[in-house]
Amino acid sequence: MVWSFADNRDPRSWASRSRARRIRLFERLIAHLPDPVRVLDVGGGPRFWREYLRGGGRPLQITLLNLDPGQRAEGFDLVVADARDLHMFDDAAFDACFSNSLIEHVGTFYDQQRAAREMARVAPVYMVQTPHRGFPLEPHFLVPGFHQLPLWLQARLHQRFNLGWIAAQPDAVLARADVEQIRLLSCAQMQRLFPHARVLREAVGPLTKSWIAVHGPQLRHVPCSGGRLH
Numbered sequence: 001m002v003w004s005f006a007d008n009r010d011p012r013s014w015a016s017r018s019r020a021r022r023i024r025l026f027e028r029l030i031a032h033l034p035d036p037v038r039v040l041d042v043g044g045g046p047r048f049w050r051e052y053l054r055g056g057g058r059p060l061q062i063t064l065l066n067l068d069p070g071q072r073a074e075g076f077d078l079v080v081a082d083a084r085d086l087h088m089f090d091d092a093a094f095d096a097c098f099s100n101s102l103i104e105h106v107g108t109f110y111d112q113q114r115a116a117r118e119m120a121r122v123a124p125v126y127m128v129q130t131p132h133r134g135f136p137l138e139p140h141f142l143v144p145g146f147h148q149l150p151l152w153l154q155a156r157l158h159q160r161f162n163l164g165w166i167a168a169q170p171d172a173v174l175a176r177a178d179v180e181q182i183r184l185l186s187c188a189q190m191q192r193l194f195p196h197a198r199v200l201r202e203a204v205g206p207l208t209k210s211w212i213a214v215h216g217p218q219l220r221h222v223p224c225s226g227g228r229l230h
């Protein structure tokens with residue numbers, strides 16, 4: 001049941017339907033921009049955008065930014081860099097910035113602030129999504145309440161078991177580092193990271209699954225912070 005909920009490879013899953021809603025929101029954000037729209041995807045990969053383009057999406061000039069030096073993606077510009085330091089790009093170097101489930105991985109709250117400032121600096125329009133720390137199911141290890149456990153217990157479980165999307169890490173130091181580098185956020189923290197954005201919620205029934213910070217002139221009528229993504 002958990003896999004059917006979280007597997008974005010299955011078009012029927014909640015995760016896939018949520019991604020479809022996000023891309024519709026992103027299309028609203030960039031609707032006023034002329035083709036081809038210059039998009040920086042911070043932490044993303046080519047599969048998401050190939051599916052978007054196959055589905056009839058408008059022309060985009062996409063730059064994928066990651067730490068992985070081995071990534072290959074024909075048809076995309078690739079940049080190996082740290083989201084906390086985008087000094088290679090001028091202010092407003094892109095028309096829009098997109099980031100999906102990345103900012104919870106960049107380090108401390110200070111590191112997250114650095115990444116947020118950089119994403120807002122390089123593009124006047126941006127959309128940044130991150131899982132909500134209050135949702136019962138931890139989105140990486142896919143264990144209910146995993147992120148509420150003490151760090152030592154999270155690391156011990158990670159050492160011993162393959163959990164969710166993440167393979168077991170037998171080394172105790174590396175296992176501890178893995179669980180420490182995931183820092184889920186609340187709505188208030190997301191708003192602090194993006195003070196000029198509106199923060200929308202993705203809901204599963206009455207529960208909030210994710211937060212999305214959006215900024216752009218096309219969203220004047222989107223609900224204010226805490227509003228639900230439709």
